[in-house]
Amino acid sequence: MQQLIRDSILKYLKNKEIDFVSIPVIMLTTPKNPAHGHLSTNIALQLSAIISDAPSNIAQFIVQEIEKKKPGIFDKIEVASPGFINFYFKNDVLYNILPEIITKKSQFGHSNIGQGEKVLVEFVSVNPTGPLHIGHGKCAVVGDSLSKILKAAGYEVSTEYYINDHGKQIDILGESVLVRYRQLLGEDIEFPANGYQGNYIVDLAKEIMNEYQEQFKGKNDQDTIHFFKDYAQQRILKDIKEDLFSFGVQFDNWFSEQSLYTENKVHPVIERLKKEGFVYLNKGALWFKSTDFGDEKDRVVIRKDGEATYFASDIAYHDDKYKRGFNILIDIWGADHHGYINRMKAAIQALGYAKDSFQVLLVQFVTLLQGGKAVGMSTRGGQFITLKDLLKEVGKDVARYFFLMYSHDSHTEFDLDIAKSQSMDNPVFYIQYAYARICSIIEKGRSKNIILIDQKKEQIDLKLLDKKEELELIKKMAYFKEVIERSALQRKPYLIASYLYELASLFHKYYTEYKVISEDRELSEARLYLIYAVKIVLENALTLLGIQAPEKM
RNA sequence: GCGCCUGUAGCUCAAUUGGAUAGAGCAACGGACUUCUAAUCCGUAGGCUGGGGGUUCGACUCCCUCCAGGCGCGCCA
CATH class of the missing domain: 1.10.730.10 (Isoleucyl-tRNA Synthetase; Domain 1)
Known part of the structure; x- marks a missing residue:
């Protein structure tokens, strides 16, 4: 179809003895108004801006050319003011889609515009420091569904969850559980100010108490802390996996941040950046020059105390994605991480990858409504409605649709009352x-x-x-x-x-x-x-x- | 203060990326079951697309400016 129009345009240009113009992309749209035909194009309007001729003249010419070539397919082709071309197919042509659907069945609608390009979609990637809440649920279905859609469109897609099992947050988690555990045993110790408040921390502490009794009473040594850290994290991760599974979300791969360190992948990447001159020392820390690529300030990759930052491992992680052969990286993040996009894009470019090969989808927040009132949520404060609760309330199908029915890009409201109503x-x-x-x-x-x-x-x-x-x-x-x-x-x-x-x-x-x-x-x-x-x-x-x-x- | 996102019917959201008369659902009002499932359908009403300016054949869409809301702006992750 496009070709047909293109040929007609070329002939038109030839007739007019116009040397060369770049023909704009020929957009064929299916008009919402049935009075505008089955297919419609505005190409004549676009062309008239480039070559000086009235759009209706151009349109007329194209129509005549097409009618000469393909007399059988169309009922009519008309030019509508100011220069749209509307195509009306014969009913016979429309009917052809039915046997196609019925032959292709589950494959119908699939295409190959992706041309087998390798895409890695990374989503959810929540720290294993607490249960998934509703906002994570939205990220999960958006990522899961997008992956399925990309596959249907001919991309070769892998999905991945990045586990932040390294760093301070995990330490704090371990400490929080340990303190709760010792409090349960009657010790009078203070809960850390930056600790995780939620009831699930207490539940975890109880679980450990049931299994290990008073084994860790009064202890605060490295081994004990390590044990609590590992236990809590693995336990929470197991819950996260279960929640996602019952939400119909599965991952091809679970990628551990810690593995980047045990396999020594972080420092070599920093070295690479250093060699390229994108890294410098200042006030005892090592900085990445993200401002070279449009970020608002430079970012620390190695702290004064010698520890790599989260950003450093994230650079290594994304480098690893490319090294595994993916051409397009799609990350799905909560909107609160938007400030992170520029530095990550900067790192991608500094490592020599194409800017556009890394794409971030920001998922805006969900406001949960119950009885017309907003229900607040925050992991730290411990007050939230978990994904598990939501699934219990409304079921997988309803929850998924409600997260997918509106643009991921706009803040949406999730009305529990409507979701629950079977009406x-x-x-x-x-x-x-x-x-x-x-x-x-x-x-x-x-x-x-x-x-x-x-x-x-x-x-x-x-x-x-x-x-x-x-x-x-x-x-x-x-x-x-x-x-x-x-x-x-x-x-x-x-x-x-x-x-x-x-x-x-x-x-x-x-x-x-x-x-x-x-x-x-x-x-x-x-x-x-x-x-x-x-x-x-x-x-x-x-x-x-x-x-x-x-x-x- | 700077940056990102959002602002469309009373409410929740669309609008084929600059196209033709801005559309759905809910709520309101009025209708349709002797029928393959009424969890459905039909009709009525509802708009200065936050305000103002600009770009062009044409703007909800692009640019400028102001207003309002959300979120960021760590050697946290």
Whole structure:
């Protein structure tokens, strides 16, 4: 299609004896207004800015050229003021999508724009110092769903969780549990001011007490601290893994920060930066010149006390990602980490990698509403609603959809009351209900001996599908592939969620207006064929979001 | 103070990256079940896209400025 238009433009330029202009990317859009055709392009408007001719003249010419070449496909092609070209396909052409869907099944909508490029999506990566809360949940589904979408769009995707099992926060965690443990044994010691307050710390202390009784009473030596640190961290990590698993989020790899030190990967990277002249000594610490790449200030990589900073290991970590063969790194971070982007981008460039190969998706905060009031949350303060609690309240499907239904980029509200309601307020049920309805119709068809014939479309008269609602459904399904591509390229999983809702809505309308199974056998077969396609597309889209497609509700 | 994100119907959010008449859901009002599931559908009403300026055939979208909210601005992670 693009080529067709391009050729026409070239011919136009030749006729006009215009030497050379770079033709803009030819954008073909599917207009929201049906009166604007099935496909539309604004290319003539764009061209008229470059070459001096009225857009309508250019459009006219392109249309004539295309009509000469492809007389069979279009019902009509029209030029609309001020210079849009609107293409109307013959219904026959639209129908072609149905056998395609039914042949490709779960593969329908998939494409190869990713061209097998290796992408590493890193997300959640929460310190193992406390349970996952709702904000982490949003990051988790955004990352998980985006990975699935990228795969569907032809990228080779790996997912990874970076475990911050090194450094001060972990030390504080160990200390917090130890103090709680000793307090439980009746010792009168003060809880550290910067310690973790949550009840889960006390639970951990109790757990250790049950297992080891008074073995560590009064102790505060290195070995004891180390034991508590390890115990707490591993225990919490196990919970995190379980929570994510029950949320349908799985990782290809769990990467330990500590391993960067045991495998000596941090210091060589710093050395490399030093050699390139991006590192200098000041006030006893070693600084990375991130300002060379647009950061607002330089950053410490080795502290005065000789310890590498978190940033230093993060540089090594990202270097390692590239070394493992990934071309595109996508990190999904909570919005509170946005100040970190520039220094990381700087490091990427200093190491010689392309600036754009490292991309950060900032997930904005979630405000949880209950009874119309906001529920606060902070890990340190210990007051939060955990992901586990949320899953218990609303279930995996609802939670996932609510996190995916809006742009990850905007702060959203999660209304617990709506999420809990099994009513028409709840978009998840709306979509799943459409799927369940289709299943039940197909079942009815089977009972009446109208059986779906997968591959033999010649036995089905698709021309019978001429109702407005039917054509709308078909057009919507034909759009699915593009939605996946856009969603992947723009890194916006929520586009799938919106699409899903719209498709479900079209189906519900159709359902109310027309009977699929009737006395007319041929018509029933054609309509069954149609809704079978809808079923497949709904299922494929739901799969991308990690949401169940129930056959009965 | 500086930086990033956000501001669209009473509420929660969209708007195909600069396109055609700014759209959905909820809430409000009025309708539709002898039917393949009413967890559904149809209709009515609701807007100076935070304010102001600019760029052009065309702006919610880009630029400038102001206002409001969120989040950052450690030799923490």
